[in-house]
Amino acid sequence: MMQHNLEHTISLLTGTPAALNALLRHLPEAWTFRNEGENTWSAFDVVGHLIYGERIDWIPRARFILQFGETRTFEPFDRQGHVCESRGKSLVQLLDEFAGLRADNLDKLRALNLRQGDLERRGRHPAFGAVTLSQHLASWAAHDLTHVHQISRVMAHQYRQAVGPFRAYLGVLHCSGHSSP
């Protein structure tokens, strides 16, 4: 298990838009617009949520930590914030929007030119209290992975019946949805 490493985080964050694009862009809506049942997300919803995080969460909170430290608490993040913004858009539009925002945000992250001392600075999370900038940035990478994990599960769910007895060997069909919103 590794310590947080800013270059490793940037590497991971760099690849996610292209990975989701390759996974989803060419698929019929039968894969990308279906969810796991009431109040769950489709792949389309997840990409909308990732966009919302790019706009509202990761870089804004990083700057907030650097500016205010523990003296001010982050604004709570709205987990349904993407719903209105995604409405009427296509998945292709969302994938392009995510890729553009992520590239801009990685430019902004590099421009912060963070040193070890910066990464150890603390902010105040509304639920967790003190968190470090390092933890916040590591979570940005792990959050991408949480949603890749979720998308693979939501899509596999669509074939739960179709696979018949093979479901016993398909681990993704045994996932209990811990990465639901």
Next chain:
Amino acid sequence: MMQHNLEHTISLLTGTPAALNALLRHLPEAWTFRNEGENTWSAFDVVGHLIYGERIDWIPRARFILQFGETRTFEPFDRQGHVCESRGKSLVQLLDEFAGLRADNLDKLRALNLRQGDLERRGRHPAFGAVTLSQHLASWAAHDLTHVHQISRVMAHQYRQAVGPFRAYLGVLHCSGHSSP
């Protein structure tokens, strides 16, 4: 939840090599060569396993069903079969090999020109007994998703400590490894 649809299966199978390539190719080995502990797989191991399945499992068993029906049982699949074959190769080599084999296999699948009656044909699985060709092919797609799910979990595991209190919100870190080999 949808019935098995061969075109949907082919769509899903088409995208996986490029998705894994975009997710993994540029990453440092700190992400791709670490696993979740003894007797678990790294992303590198998973790509090796996917290659082995392309060679030994999916198209060969589909042909076996069409040729022998339920009169002969599939050869058991060796879940460690990839280990020797991957040894000494780089992840980039494996990603390229997987992409090439998958493209060839999708050509072979299309060339079978399967009709509904073919999809309902049954073969004999060593553990499950009678399985249909439709179930076998749906499982090929869901198997890709199982391993995307696994790779995202294995990589997120590397940041389990680094994310600090945020782990409470990161569903992938609550996944109990049901898609381990």
